[in-house]
Amino acid sequence: MAVITYRDALNQALREELRRDPAVFLMGEEVGVYQGAYKVSKGLLQEFGPQRIVDTPITEEGFAGVGVGAAMAGLRPVIEMMTWNFSLVAIDQIVNGAAKMLYMSGGQFNIPIVFRGPGGAAHQLAAQHSQSLEAWYANVPGLKVVAPSTPADAKGLLKSAIRDNDPVIFFEGETLYGSKGEVPDGDYTVPIGVSDVKRPGTDVTVVAWSKMVGVAQKAADMLAADGISVEIIDPRTLRPLDDGPILASVRKTNRCVVLEEGWPYAGVGAQIAYQVQHGAFGDLDAPVARVTGLDVPMPYAKNLELLVMPSAARLIAAIREVLYLD
Amino acid sequence: MSTSSLPDHVARQLAATPKAQLLEMLYQMLLGRRFEERTAEMYAMQKIGGFCHLYIGQEAVAIGAISTLRPDDLIVTAYREHVHAIVKGCEPGPVMAELFGREGGVSKGKGGSMHLFDRRRGMLGGHGIVGGHIPLATGTAFAAKYLKRDYVTLCFFGEAAVNIGAFHESLNMAALWKLPVVYIVENNRFGMGTAIERSSAIYDVAQRACAYDMASETVDGMDVLAVRDVVGRAVDLARREGAPTLIEARCYRFMGHSMSDPVHGHYRTKEEVQEQKEQDPIRSYMNLLIGAGLVDRQAVEALDQKARAVTDEAIRFAEASPEPSPDSIFQDVYSVPYGPYTTREQ
Numbered sequence: 199m200a201v202i203t204y205r206d207a208l209n210q211a212l213r214e215e216l217r218r219d220p221a222v223f224l225m226g227e228e229v230g231v232y233q234g235a236y237k238v239s240k241g242l243l244q245e246f247g248p249q250r251i252v253d254t255p256i257t258e259e260g261f262a263g264v265g266v267g268a269a270m271a272g273l274r275p276v277i278e279m280m281t282w283n284f285s286l287v288a289i290d291q292i293v294n295g296a297a298k299m300l301y302m303s304g305g306q307f308n309i310p311i312v313f314r315g316p317g318g319a320a321h322q323l324a325a326q327h328s329q330s331l332e333a334w335y336a337n338v339p340g341l342k343v344v345a346p347s348t349p350a351d352a353k354g355l356l357k358s359a360i361r362d363n364d365p366v367i368f369f370e371g372e373t374l375y376g377s378k379g380e381v382p383d384g385d386y387t388v389p390i391g392v393s394d395v396k397r398p399g400t401d402v403t404v405v406a407w408s409k410m411v412g413v414a415q416k417a418a419d420m421l422a423a424d425g426i427s428v429e430i431i432d433p434r435t436l437r438p439l440d441d442g443p444i445l446a447s448v449r450k451t452n453r454c455v456v457l458e459e460g461w462p463y464a465g466v467g468a469q470i471a472y473q474v475q476h477g478a479f480g481d482l483d484a485p486v487a488r489v490t491g492l493d494v495p496m497p498y499a500k501n502l503e504l505l506v507m508p509s510a511a512r513l514i515a516a517i518r519e520v521l522y523l524d
Numbered sequence: 525m526s527t528s529s530l531p532d533h534v535a536r537q538l539a540a541t542p543k544a545q546l547l548e549m550l551y552q553m554l555l556g557r558r559f560e561e562r563t564a565e566m567y568a569m570q571k572i573g574g575f576c577h578l579y580i581g582q583e584a585v586a587i588g589a590i591s592t593l594r595p596d597d598l599i600v601t602a603y604r605e606h607v608h609a610i611v612k613g614c615e616p617g618p619v620m621a622e623l624f625g626r627e628g629g630v631s632k633g634k635g636g637s638m639h640l641f642d643r644r645r646g647m648l649g650g651h652g653i654v655g656g657h658i659p660l661a662t663g664t665a666f667a668a669k670y671l672k673r674d675y676v677t678l679c680f681f682g683e684a685a686v687n688i689g690a691f692h693e694s695l696n697m698a699a700l701w702k703l704p705v706v707y708i709v710e711n712n713r714f715g716m717g718t719a720i721e722r723s724s725a726i727y728d729v730a731q732r733a734c735a736y737d738m739a740s741e742t743v744d745g746m747d748v749l750a751v752r753d754v755v756g757r758a759v760d761l762a763r764r765e766g767a768p769t770l771i772e773a774r775c776y777r778f779m780g781h782s783m784s785d786p787v788h789g790h791y792r793t794k795e796e797v798q799e800q801k802e803q804d805p806i807r808s809y810m811n812l813l814i815g816a817g818l819v820d821r822q823a824v825e826a827l828d829q830k831a832r833a834v835t836d837e838a839i840r841f842a843e844a845s846p847e848p849s850p851d852s853i854f855q856d857v858y859s860v861p862y863g864p865y866t867t868r869e870q
């Protein structure tokens with residue numbers, strides 16, 4: 199097993215799937231000549247040529263729809279959103295097109311497509327460039343939504359997403375690209391719709407995905423010093439949600455905090471909290487707590503941005519609350 | 525009638541098109557008309573629900589255009605598409621059954637009037653977001669180029685759709701990448717109640733192609749042979765050179781925007797509609813064929829009887845088809861039904 203970055207893990211997944219299946223192609227802004235706005239597609243143009251690594255104009259609705267049409271005609275497009283913020287001008291093609299085609303055609307046209315790119319806040323990018331849009335897409339039947347937290351999951355899930363016969367929304371963590379981890383060599387896949395225990399523990403269950411897993415690990419390290427044992431469950435896939443391991447964990451710990459970077463109102467965490475209270479009501483010793491991004495557009499000022507983002511300190515406060523420690 | 529007195533395109537088409545096909549086109553126009561007339565009746569009887577947009581008056585566009593295609597060519601259309609689907613080869617029975625919301629419908633009753641799909645016939649929908657399907661057609665053309673196949677995609681939409689971003693984004697990519705697609709604007713003068721003069725800064729829709737250095741033509745959309753002539757050239761160009769074309773077919777809808785809209789309403793006068801109806805594309809084409817000695821009134825009458833009979837049969841098929849079973853609700857959301865959450869909520 200090699201230790202590589204999240205970025206290189208995604209690059210490997212793309213490269214391997216492009217080699218494996220000639221119907222797979224990558225399309226988006228700056229994916230080719232420029233080698234990717236975040237260098238995820240580095241070297242792919244050189245290996246696969248401009249027919250399969252397609253640089254587009256700045257035309258998200260247009261190329262998202264071209265991807266859906268190409269999928270109807272037998273191809274397996276991977277469509278890169280330079281960041282997910284820009285997908286909002288393409289959302290008609292994703293929601294009204296990709297997500298509904300199979301259903302409204304009575305099962306005739308499945309859409310094997312991956313929409314991928316970085317999501318979430320980075321550093322001081324302000325309101326229009328700092329959003330976690332998982333809840334928007336996870337709301338839609340017909341879409342699958344994936345948000346890996348580690349290089350290994352990034353590689354394994356992207357390969358599964360490309361092989362999936364339905365549309366997959368793939369959120370990469372903008373600030374995770376440089377993070378490193380062990381990634382199995384060769385044809386390594388992680389199934390869509392399977393949660394993972396990222397840290398075993400006994401006192402409280404924290405559900406977190408994408409870069410929030412790192413925040414949860416930090417909080418867990420700090421709490422370990424006080425003798426509090428945190429179990430971190432990373433669903434990895436937000437739709438379909440594999441709530442089995444979450445419920446199993448809550449049955450053991452009797453307490454649950456759901457952590458997410460996105461906005462609180464109608465967030466994915468609200469859905470998970472519902473499923474926990476529904477599926478493990480009798481096991482809970484405290485109400486399910488949520489820690490989220492604050493309910494505001496992202497401010498630019500560094501101090502304000504830090505307050506908006508969920509932090510280890512806020513998570514620790516929530517954990518102490520469900521443990522009735524304060 | 526001697527062919528020398530005919531307009532060039534008519535003479536050319538009469539000379540080049542087998543008689544059987546010329547008659548088939550007349551039959552398809554009659555079938556389209558009868559099908560839509562009966563659809564209106566079925567709607568009034570509440571056998572059909574939802575938004576339902578009739579094609580009456582515009583038949584020359586779909587029939588002239590689709591007559592130039594091979595069976596492996598594709599069409600992608602907006603929601604006023606019952607006739608496009610039938611002309612592309614969908615059986616009238618399953619099309620009517622779809623309007624009825626029945627299991628035997630082309631989309632198993634899940635799509636309805638606006639979402640007719642038939643993979644085997646190259647009918648790729650039936651889309652309800654104005655202009656939203658234009659990128660899809662651009663994508664199927666992208667796939668043709670990628671796969672080195674020589675099928676062509678025709679994309680149909682109304683003149684109001686040329687004001688939406690997806691139209692411009694698509695034309696730009698199709699011209700930039702040389703994709704084998706023909707965009708056909710069915711300019712029936714109105715987007716619901718808004719006349720083109722009130723919605724578009726440019727009256728000549730075809731001129732919009734200039735912005736993308738794309739070939740374009742304007743054609744009389746009430747003249748089926750003119751449409752066939754112009755679309756035929758564009759399809760050839762797409763097939764041979766992979767070059768896209770924008771075609772504006774000027775036509776008129778004789779009915780309201782949808783079944784819930786009166787024929788003239790506040791935005792056009794009764795007189796205007798009446799005047800346009802005098803240019804009925806079916807009558808003009810019938811008279812042309814009779815004048816050219818290719819058919820007589822009796823033969824036309826026989827074609828019309830056949831169109832009525834096929835429509836009756838389509839209605840019988842739809843009536844006999846069962847409603848979709850409640851079990852089908854969760855089918856076809858995903859290729860492989862998934863997961864603990866949906867199963868629990870079911």
Ligand SMILES: Cc1ncc(C[n+]2csc(CCOP(=O)(O)OP(=O)(O)O)c2C)c(N)n1
Pocket residue numbers: 604652653654655681682683684685712714715716781
């Ligand atoms: C994006 C979008 N906006 C509004 C509507 C509602 N709508 C449906 S049809 C229509 C008029 C479209 O006119 P045109 O494109 O010229 O086609 P026609 O109906 O004349 O065939 C409108 C406004 C819609 N379906 N999609």
